[in-house]
Amino acid sequence: xxxxxxxxxxxxxxxxxxxxxxxxxxxxxxxxxxxxxxxxxxxxxxxxxxxxxxxxxxxxxxxxxxxxxxxxxxxxxxxxxxxxxxxxxxxxxxxxxxxxxxxxxxxxxxxxxxxxxxxxxxxxxxxxxxxxx
Amino acid sequence: xxxxxxxxxxxxxxxxxxxxxxxxxxxxxxxxxxxxxxxxxxxxxxxxxxxxxxxxxxxxxxxxxxxxxxxxxxxxxxxxxxxxxxxxxxxxxxxxxxxxxxxxxxxxxxxxxxxxxxxxxxxxxxxxxxxxxxxxxxxxxxxxxxxxxxxxxxxxxxxxxxxxxxxxxxxxxxxxxxxxxxxxxxxxxxxxxxxxxxxxxxxxxxxxxxxxxxxxxxxxxxxxxxxxxxxxxxxxxxxxxxxxxxxxxxxxxxxxxxxxxxxxxxxxxxxxxxxxxxxxxxxxxxxxxxxxxxxxxxxxxxxxxxxxxxxxxxxxxxxxxxxxxxxxxxxxxxxxxxxxxxxxxxxxxxxxxxxxxx
Numbered sequence: 001x002x003x004x005x006x007x008x009x010x011x012x013x014x015x016x017x018x019x020x021x022x023x024x025x026x027x028x029x030x031x032x033x034x035x036x037x038x039x040x041x042x043x044x045x046x047x048x049x050x051x052x053x054x055x056x057x058x059x060x061x062x063x064x065x066x067x068x069x070x071x072x073x074x075x076x077x078x079x080x081x082x083x084x085x086x087x088x089x090x091x092x093x094x095x096x097x098x099x100x101x102x103x104x105x106x107x108x109x110x111x112x113x114x115x116x117x118x119x120x121x122x123x124x125x126x127x128x129x130x131x132x133x
Numbered sequence: 134x135x136x137x138x139x140x141x142x143x144x145x146x147x148x149x150x151x152x153x154x155x156x157x158x159x160x161x162x163x164x165x166x167x168x169x170x171x172x173x174x175x176x177x178x179x180x181x182x183x184x185x186x187x188x189x190x191x192x193x194x195x196x197x198x199x200x201x202x203x204x205x206x207x208x209x210x211x212x213x214x215x216x217x218x219x220x221x222x223x224x225x226x227x228x229x230x231x232x233x234x235x236x237x238x239x240x241x242x243x244x245x246x247x248x249x250x251x252x253x254x255x256x257x258x259x260x261x262x263x264x265x266x267x268x269x270x271x272x273x274x275x276x277x278x279x280x281x282x283x284x285x286x287x288x289x290x291x292x293x294x295x296x297x298x299x300x301x302x303x304x305x306x307x308x309x310x311x312x313x314x315x316x317x318x319x320x321x322x323x324x325x326x327x328x329x330x331x332x333x334x335x336x337x338x339x340x341x342x343x344x345x346x347x348x349x350x351x352x353x354x355x356x357x358x359x360x361x362x363x364x365x366x367x368x369x370x371x372x373x374x375x376x377x378x379x380x381x382x383x384x385x386x387x388x389x390x391x392x393x394x395x396x397x398x399x400x401x402x403x404x405x406x407x408x409x410x411x412x413x414x415x416x417x418x419x420x421x422x423x424x425x426x427x428x429x430x431x432x433x434x435x436x437x438x439x440x441x442x443x444x445x446x447x448x449x450x451x452x453x454x455x456x457x458x459x460x461x462x463x464x465x466x467x468x469x470x471x472x473x474x475x476x477x478x479x480x481x482x483x484x485x486x487x488x489x490x491x
Contacts (some may be wrong), residue, residue, distance in 0.1 A: 002388045009402060022410055027403045036393045049395060056391060128298055 001040045001055070001063065008073065012037065012044060015071075015079045016089070023092035040065075043072040043133060044079070046088060065125040065133045082132060157208065167209050170229025174206040286314055419468040457483040 064077025
């Protein structure tokens, strides 16, 4: 378990800002407690300070998960957001998907073209049961 | 008057006595259990006296409870037989009744040494030997090995030169040398056994031995180590014609501590967010202008080519390849291609295409 490096933090925030815009600072700076992001086995966890201090006592091999898993970093250091982050993103959400075409193109496109890329949906809880931690 | 004062004195004395007794006597529902050997007193009374769950009152109550228990323990200690040791009155403590648990974990069984493994395999049992041996030369009982042992061949004063040996060779020195070698070998084996017991890998044995089967990885490691084991730490070593330069060990990454300064972390993250948000419009403007400029260049290039084509008149079926090149067809290669006949150009074109693909 370790805190995120500068690059990892910026990658994470860029991804999150696509969904919640400037409200990331509400995630970072919360009035009801100190929460922080920690990296464990390539997964990013959003955890309160109290729980973090407890989790520090568990060895790396035995620690499965802590707090809320927001997503994971792939081998090429891209950040994949998981559905488990929904609870924290929903209150601040700006939209629900990444647009595949620009606004202008959306108007001229044929009926079968892809317009929005799928990022996550509620069914992932069941479909990706084995890999979601 | 005197009687009254005497009575008063007596009353006062009695009150003082009662006070003292009250101080040193403590009433407990259940008697304490004492283990004076460990200076331990166990109080099994339920703590019903503690009214408060938390707060300053609890501290006072706990302190009172501790004082009472310590008083009882001291009372018990005063009842032990005492003795004087260098002007101090000392109580002799009885044997402790509570057995304390182990401080350290049980020692692990050591792995067998090489000889022990061999003996176990062969079923060799140690034979009991006498510790003293009769030494003919000194006519006394001497030990079997060690200081002044019975048959120490380095201590002989006369050694016959053996049949086939060089007459100028120093036989005494030869025996001393042999003994030194035996001692060194013994020491080495002892250390190897210890290393095996602690599962510590000796550097000479880390997969690198001159004979025997070595895997490809081990050979590679041996080669790496050999390369670096020079005076300039492998800097001026020659390489085979197609050998790649060796990879360095690389930099070890340093991370922030896990439970560092939360406030500082928060501040840096907020700063990052602020910079990110402020950068957004700026980036877009530069990107947009670059994109615009590229589009304009492409349009101009396309226009030029069309004009040149119209003038040249030679029709080329081959598509110009700005898509393949990526950054827009610069007029250079396009010009070259125009000059050549299609056949030759075809071959050249394919080769160029191959290069592009690479």
